[in-house]
Amino acid sequence: MATVAAPPTKGETFNERSKGKDIRMSNIVAAKAVATAIRTSLGPRGMDKMIQKGDGEVLISNDGATILSQMQVMHPTAKMLVELSKSQDIEAGDGTTSVCVIAGALLDACGNLLSKGIHPTQIASSFMKACNAAEKILEGISRPVDLTDRASLISAVNTCLSSKVVSQNSDILAPIAVDSVLGVIDAATATNVDLRDIRMVQQVGGTIDDTELVNGIVFDKGAKKSAGGPTKVENAKIALIQFCLSAPKSDMENNVVVSDYAAMDRLLREERKHILGLCKKIKKSGANVVLIQKSILRDAYNELSLHFLAKMDILVVTEIERNDVEFISRTLGCQPIAHVDSMSPEKLGSAANVNEVSVAGSGHKVVKMTGVKNPGKTMTVLLRGSNKLVLAEADRSVHDAQCVVRALVKKRFMIAGGGAAEAEISLRLKELSHGATGMDAFCMKAFAEALEVVPYTLAENAGLNPINMVTELRKAHSEGVKGAGINVKKNKITDMYEENVLQPLLVSTSAITLATETVCMILKIDDLVVVM
Numbered sequence: 001m002a003t004v005a006a007p008p009t010k011g012e013t014f015n016e017r018s019k020g021k022d023i024r025m026s027n028i029v030a031a032k033a034v035a036t037a038i039r040t041s042l043g044p045r046g047m048d049k050m051i052q053k054g055d056g057e058v059l060i061s062n063d064g065a066t067i068l069s070q071m072q073v074m075h076p077t078a079k080m081l082v083e084l085s086k087s088q089d090i091e092a093g094d095g096t097t098s099v100c101v102i103a104g105a106l107l108d109a110c111g112n113l114l115s116k117g118i119h120p121t122q123i124a125s126s127f128m129k130a131c132n133a134a135e136k137i138l139e140g141i142s143r144p145v146d147l148t149d150r151a152s153l154i155s156a157v158n159t160c161l162s163s164k165v166v167s168q169n170s171d172i173l174a175p176i177a178v179d180s181v182l183g184v185i186d187a188a189t190a191t192n193v194d195l196r197d198i199r200m201v202q203q204v205g206g207t208i209d210d211t212e213l214v215n216g217i218v219f220d221k222g223a224k225k226s227a228g229g230p231t232k233v234e235n236a237k238i239a240l241i242q243f244c245l246s247a248p249k250s251d252m253e254n255n256v257v258v259s260d261y262a263a264m265d266r267l268l269r270e271e272r273k274h275i276l277g278l279c280k281k282i283k284k285s286g287a288n289v290v291l292i293q294k295s296i297l298r299d300a301y302n303e304l305s306l307h308f309l310a311k312m313d314i315l316v317v318t319e320i321e322r323n324d325v326e327f328i329s330r331t332l333g334c335q336p337i338a339h340v341d342s343m344s345p346e347k348l349g350s351a352a353n354v355n356e357v358s359v360a361g362s363g364h365k366v367v368k369m370t371g372v373k374n375p376g377k378t379m380t381v382l383l384r385g386s387n388k389l390v391l392a393e394a395d396r397s398v399h400d401a402q403c404v405v406r407a408l409v410k411k412r413f414m415i416a417g418g419g420a421a422e423a424e425i426s427l428r429l430k431e432l433s434h435g436a437t438g439m440d441a442f443c444m445k446a447f448a449e450a451l452e453v454v455p456y457t458l459a460e461n462a463g464l465n466p467i468n469m470v471t472e473l474r475k476a477h478s479e480g481v482k483g484a485g486i487n488v489k490k491n492k493i494t495d496m497y498e499e500n501v502l503q504p505l506l507v508s509t510s511a512i513t514l515a516t517e518t519v520c521m522i523l524k525i526d527d528l529v530v531v532m
Contacts, residue, residue: 020526024114027077027522028107034073034081035104038064042097042454044162045462045488060165060389063396064097065089077522084518088511093403094160095507098454103515105453109446110523118439124520126443131516133432133444134425134451135509141424141482142413142505143497147187152414153178153405155500159417160404162501164397166390169208173394176213177401180379183215185409193406199327199380200398202391205362210384211394216351216372217331218380219291222365223356224318226303229310231356236369238349239287240320240328242338245278245305247271249298272304278340279308285343288313289354291328293320293336315354317367331378332369359384407504416496417503418485419455419473425512426451427477451512455486462488469493 040047041062051059051070061067068082081100088099106127113123145152154174161170184197201218223231250256258264282290290309292300301318309316320328325336334349352371359366361384381398385391408414415421429448433441452470459469469486472493476484483497496502 021114023526023528024120024523025111027525028111030075030078031081031522032104032107034068034071034078035100035107037071038067038097039101039104039457040461041067042101042163043458043461043488044167045458046097046163047461048165058389059392061393061396062097062163062165063400064100066396068096068100076528077525080518080522084514087514089403091514092407092504092507092510094400094407094503095511097163098507099511099515101453101457102451102511103518105450106447106515106519107522109450110519113443113446116442118442120523120526122439123443124523126440127447127516127520129440130429130444130447131513133429134447134512137425137428138415138421138505138509138512139413141421142415145408145412145414147182147190147409147412150175150178150182152502153182153408156408156414156502156504157401157404159501159503160401161397164400165393166208166397169211169394172209172211173398173401176211176381177398178405180213180381181402181405181409183213183379184377190409193402193409195399195402195406196327197330197378198402199324199378200383200395201366201380202383202385202395203359203362203364203366204385204388204391205364206360206384206386208383208385208390208394210360212382214368214370214380214382216368216370216380217328217378218369218382219317219320219367221317221319221367223367224301224306224316225310225356226306229306230313230315233288233315233354234352236289236315236351236354237287237345238289238291238332238334238351238354238369239282239285239343239347240291240293240325240332240334240336240349241282241340241343242293242325242336243278243340244295244298245275245292245301245309246299247274247302275302275305276308279305279312279314281340281343282309283312283314285348286345287343287348289315289351290317291320292316292318293322293325294318315356315367327378331372331380333373404504404507407506411504411506411509413505414502415505415508416483416485417501418487418496418499419458420477420483420485420496421503421508422451422454423470423473423477423484424482427474458486458488462486462491464488464491 046062048060048062049067065085068085073079073082085096085100088096157174157177158170161167180198181193185193201220332349335347351369354369356365356367383394385394426448429444433444436444455473456466456470459466476493483495484493485496487494
C-alpha cells in the first residue's frame with residue numbers, strides 16, 4: 001500500500017509571546033519609578049529627602065545610595081536600581097544619583113525603541129557599542145591630574161560637596177578630605193586607597209566648622225579619673241591591654257557563700273593583692289597610658305584598679321571597642337596584650353602628647369594622642385555638628401569627598417562637571433550615529449539623546465528653563481567648547497574648567513558603564529518566575 005506524503009507545512013514565523021512584552025514594560029516602568037523618585041536630588045540645587053525609618057529614626061540626605069538603601073522596594077527590577085546605586089558607591093563613591101537618573105533615561109529610550117518593533121537583543125548590543133564609544137570620548141576630553149597639585153584635588157572635592165546638605169562648609173571639609181587621603185598613601189606609587197585607614201570620630205556640639213583633622217588618634221570618651229588619675233601625659237608609653245583589671249569571677253552557675261566577717265575580710269584582701277599585682281606589672285613595663293578593651297565576661301576594670309593606676313600616675317582610657325584594636329595598633333605601633341605576664345616594653349606604643357581636651361560647644365571630653373610615629377599611615381577626622389542628624393550627613397559627605405580623591409588616585413584624570421561631559425558625549429555619539437548603519441544608527445541616537453537627561457535635570461532642579469539651557473549647551477559644544485556646562489550659580493552656560501567645577505573621570509565612566517549594563521540586563525528579561 002502506497003503511503004501518502006504529508007502536505008508541506010507553511011513556513012512558521014516566531015511570534016514573541018505577548019507576556020514577554022508585558023513583563024519587559026512592567027520592568028521598565030518599575031525601574032523608571034525609582035529613578036524618577038531620586039531625580040530631584042541631582043546637582044547642587046537638588047532637593048533633600050527626609051527618610052523616616054520603622055523605628056522612628058529620621059535621616060535627611062540627598063545622597064542617592066543612602067536614599068535608595070533606606071527605601072523599601074518590592075519590585076525585583078526596582079531592586080536592581082538600588083543595587084546599581086550601591087555598585088557605583090563602591091566603585092567611585094560619587095555619582096550615585098546620576099547613575100540611577102541615566103539608567104532611568106536609557107530605559108525610557110528603550111521603551112520607545114521597543115514600541116518601534118526593534119528587538120531587545122539588538123538594542124542591548126547597540127547600547128554596549130555606544131557605551132564603549134562614550135568611554136573613548138570621555139578619555140579624549142579628560143585632563144591628567146597630579147596628586148601633588150592640592151588645589152585641583154580640592155576643586156574636584158568642592159564639586160562633590162556642592163550638592164550635599166553641608167555644601168556651605170565645603171571650604172573646611174574639602175581640605176580635610178584631601179589631606180586625610182593624601183596622608184595615608186604614597187602619592188607617587190599608590191593605585192588605590194583603603195578608606196578604613198581614616199577613622200571618623202563624631203562629637204555632638206559646636207558646628208561643622210569646628211571639624212579638624214588629627215594626625216594621630218582621638219578617643220570619643222574622656223580619661224577615667226574618678227580616682228584622681230592624670231589627664232595629660234608627655235612622651236607617653238601606651239599599653240593596649242585585653243585582660244581584665246578586676247578580681248576573677250566564678251563560673252556562671254556557681255556562687256561563693258561567705259559566712260563570717262573574717263572570711264569576707266580575707267576575700268577583699270586577696271582581691272586587693274591580686275589587682276595591685278596586675279597594676280605593678282603594668283607599671284614595671286614602663287607604660288604610663290593604659291587603654292583597656294571592653295569585656296563581656298566580667299568587669300574590664302573596677303574602682304580599686306583605677307585607684308592603684310592613679311597612684312602610679314598612669315592615664316587610663318576604657319571601653320575600647322574590639323573593632324578598633326587593629327586601627328589603634330597600627331597608629332600607635334603597639335601590640336595588643338592578652339595576658340599580664342606578656343607585658344614588655346617592646347609591645348608598647350608611643351606618642352609625644354596624650355591629652356584630655358574639652359570639646360568646644362559641649363561639656364564632653366575626648367582623649368587626643370598626637371605626635372605618633374604612625375608606622376601604619378592612618379589619620380583621624382574629628383567631626384563636629386550641632387545634632388546627630390547633621391553629624392550623620394557630614395560623615396556621609398566627607399566619606400563621599402574622600403571617595404572622589406580615591407577615584408583620582410585610581411584613574412588620574414579629571415573632566416568638567418555641570419553636565420559638560422554628558423553633553424559632549426551626546427553630541428559626538430549623534431555624529432557617530434550618522435555614520436552607523438541599520439538599527440545601530442537608531443539605537444545610538446536614542447542613547448545619545450538619553451544622556452542629555454543629566455544637564456536637563458540640573459537645569460530643572462535649579463529652577464531654570466531646561467529646554468533653553470540644553471539648547472544653549474548643545475550650541476556651545478557644537479562650537480568646540482568641550483568644557484561648557486550649566487552654571488547653576490550664575491544661571492547660564494559657562495566653561496566649567498574656568499569655573500574649577502571638576503570631577504574625576506572614573507565617576508562618569510563608571511556611571512555610564514554600570515547604567516548601560518543594568519539596562520541591557522533588564523531588557524533581556526522576558527519572564528518573571530516566582531519560586532515559593
